[in-house]
Amino acid sequence: MSEPGPRTDTEIRPAAPTGDRAAHRDPNVLRWLAAYTASMLGDNVYYIALSWAAVRAGSPSQAGLVMAASAVPRALLLLGGGVIADRFGPRRVVVGSDAVRCAAVLAVAALLSVTTPGLWPLAALALVFGTVDAVFMPAVGALPARITAPGQLARVQGLRGLAIRIAGVVGAPLGGLGVAMGGAATAFGLAGLLIALSLPLLITVRIRPLPDERSGREAGTAWAGLVDGLRYVRRHRVLGPLMLAIALGDFGFVGPLNVGLTLLADRRGWGAAGMGWVLAGFGVGAGAVSALLAVRGRVPRAGLTAACSILAGSVAIGALAYVPVLPAAVGTALLVGLLAGLSGVMCGALLQTQADPAYLGRITAVASLVSLGLAPLSMPFAATAIGVWGLGPVFVASAAVCGLGGVVVLCFPHLRRAELPV
Numbered sequence: 001m002s003e004p005g006p007r008t009d010t011e012i013r014p015a016a017p018t019g020d021r022a023a024h025r026d027p028n029v030l031r032w033l034a035a036y037t038a039s040m041l042g043d044n045v046y047y048i049a050l051s052w053a054a055v056r057a058g059s060p061s062q063a064g065l066v067m068a069a070s071a072v073p074r075a076l077l078l079l080g081g082g083v084i085a086d087r088f089g090p091r092r093v094v095v096g097s098d099a100v101r102c103a104a105v106l107a108v109a110a111l112l113s114v115t116t117p118g119l120w121p122l123a124a125l126a127l128v129f130g131t132v133d134a135v136f137m138p139a140v141g142a143l144p145a146r147i148t149a150p151g152q153l154a155r156v157q158g159l160r161g162l163a164i165r166i167a168g169v170v171g172a173p174l175g176g177l178g179v180a181m182g183g184a185a186t187a188f189g190l191a192g193l194l195i196a197l198s199l200p201l202l203i204t205v206r207i208r209p210l211p212d213e214r215s216g217r218e219a220g221t222a223w224a225g226l227v228d229g230l231r232y233v234r235r236h237r238v239l240g241p242l243m244l245a246i247a248l249g250d251f252g253f254v255g256p257l258n259v260g261l262t263l264l265a266d267r268r269g270w271g272a273a274g275m276g277w278v279l280a281g282f283g284v285g286a287g288a289v290s291a292l293l294a295v296r297g298r299v300p301r302a303g304l305t306a307a308c309s310i311l312a313g314s315v316a317i318g319a320l321a322y323v324p325v326l327p328a329a330v331g332t333a334l335l336v337g338l339l340a341g342l343s344g345v346m347c348g349a350l351l352q353t354q355a356d357p358a359y360l361g362r363i364t365a366v367a368s369l370v371s372l373g374l375a376p377l378s379m380p381f382a383a384t385a386i387g388v389w390g391l392g393p394v395f396v397a398s399a400a401v402c403g404l405g406g407v408v409v410l411c412f413p414h415l416r417r418a419e420l421p422v
Contacts, residue, residue, distance in 0.1 A: 023152035024159060024294050028206050032147050035201035036140070037163040039098055042194030044171020045178060046105055046129070049187035050122060052179050053112065058119045066123050070130030075372065077134035082365025083225040085139035086358060090146060093361075095202050097136035102195040104128045109188035141364025145357045146207045150421035151298060154349040158293030161345055165287035229362030238303075238354045239363065241412040245405040246347055246367060249310055250375035252402025253340065255382030256317055256395050257282070263386055264321060264329075274326050281330040285337025286344075293345050303409060303418035306346035310406030313339030318399030321391045353421055 023029045047067075054063035085093045108125045111117055144156045178187030233239050265275035299305055316336045323329040355363050378398070385394045409415050 022297060023148050023155035026148060026152070029148050029152070029156060029159070031201050032143065032205045033159050033163060035198035035205070036160065037167060038194050038201070039198040040163060040167035041171045041174065042101075042105075042191045042198070044167050045175040045187060045194060046191035048172060048175025049178065049184050049191055050126065052175075052187065053184035054119065054122050056184070057116070057122065062119055066119060066126055069123050069126035070133065071372070072130065073127055074130040074133045074137075075369065077131060078137065078365050078369045078372070079226055079230075079362070080222060081135035082138035082229060082362035083222045084135050085142050085361025085364075086229070087222075087225060089207070090139040090142035090361060091202060091205060091207050093135055093139035094143060095199060097132045097139065098195055098198050098202070100132050101129060101136070102192050102199070104132075105188050105195065106192035109185050109192060112183070112185035112188065137368045138361040138365040141351075141368070142357070142360035143205075145352050145355075145360055147205055148208075150353050153352045154299060154302075154345065154420050155294050155297045157345045157348040157352070158290045158295075160348075161290030161341060162287060162294055165283055165290065169283065226362065229359055230366070232356070232359050233363060233366055236354070237412070237414040238350065238418050241408055241415045242347060242350060242354075243366060243370065245306075245310070245408040245415075247370045247375075247405075248408065249343065249347075249402050249405035250371050251378050252314065252398045252400070252405070253317065254375040255378040256320065256398045257336075259379045259383045260321070260386060260391065260395060260398070263383075264391055267391065268324075268326070268329075270326050270329075274329075277326065278329050278333045281333035282337040282340075285334040285339075286341035287337075289338050289341035290345065293342075298420050298422065299346065300419070301417075302346050302350055302420045303416045306343050306350070307406045307409035307416060309339045309343040309346065310409065311403050313343060314399040314403035314406065317402060318396045321395035349420055350415075350418055354418065 051063065051067055054066040057063075058066070104125055108121055111121055144153055144160070148156055174190065175187050178190040233243060261275060261278060265271065265278065268274070270278075293299065313336055316332055316339060320329065320332050320336065323332050351363060351367060352360070382394055382398065385397070
């Protein structure tokens with residue numbers, strides 16, 4: 001008799017119970033959250049330090065190449081990183097990744113404190129960071145399902161979204177403070193210490209055993225594990241169309257909210273401060289919905305909720321180009337943040353709960369590749385199209401692409417009817 005293939009149904013087999021404690025009151029989840037927040041803060045400080053050091057050491061174009069250097073290994077190795085996360089366990093991979101990142105950043109901090117080495121150490125650091133991120137990101141995505149019960153994963157996604165917003169708001173000023181106090185060396189040192197803070201917290205996080213040890217740790221080559229994971233996603237009645245919905249949503253979202261918003265603020269005369277207010281509106285909206293979901297927990301009819309929030313958010317994105325005054329733009333961005341935050345948490349929770357936990361590293365790798373590899377390609381297209389057709393048509397076209405993600409959810413019954421566990 002042949003061995004059974006990968007499961008393509010939407011059931012999650014129950015794992016060991018962890019009690020009825022809500023995720024936002026669970027010390028195990030809170031230790032993970034503190035570690036994740038510290039690591040994300042370190043990341044934000046690191047990017048500020050890297051950009052400052054690169055600008056001081058070379059020309060603007062050279063600094064841009066250094067800043068982009070991490071993207072290439074991350075994109076190329078991300079799917080393989082998902083295999084590693086599933087095969088060796090997400091906590092072990094996250095701890096190892098953070099240890100390497102911490103050591104690399106502190107080494108550059110020490111080097112900058114005694115000499116001015118030029119761009120090469122910075123480029124090498126960026127390459128190391130990108131390579132390690134390729135295994136770090138899938139492992140981070142696979143951890144939530146291993147630290148709490150399936151019914152708490154919506155709360156965990158809300159907590160994670162809130163941590164990302166806090167790290168983004170606090171990390172940049174911290175990096176700037178580090179640069180102001182002692183230059184790039186001090187900022188790099190601060191980033192390394194923040195990443196180091198995550199290590200003891202991660203080590204104390206308790207991990208739930210997999211309900212089935214077969215899928216992620218099977219014998220065979222890494223290539224076989226990767227093909228198995230991709231086949232699992234393609235055949236799954238929820239995960240396959242969900243990946244397509246995420247890809248369309250990100251592709252339509254990234255251009256307007258990055259390049260398009262900058263051009264919109266410039267043409268309306270709002271300036272950099274006005275653009276900052278619009279971005280703040282978006283961040284407040286996304287953070288508020290993350291906090292609400294972290295406390296509320298399960299949202300009924302998750303698939304339908306994701307579809308409706310994607311469709312409504314796409315309308316708000318299209319409307320942003322036609323808002324004439326800054327206060328209305330801030331309010332529209334707030335609405336976009338609320339709806340995008342809701343759809344993002346729903347999609348993330350569905351990925352976590354619909355997948356076999358042994359495949360979560362590979363599934364997260366596919367989703368991350370879509371967001372980090374495909375979606376940024378929309379930015380040069382958006383900039384070129386705005387120059388040819390103007391802001392309004394491009395925002396509307398991007399909103400239509402984003403809305404197609406919601407249409408995909410509605411067109412696949414298993415995804416549309418998907419529910420989060422109780």
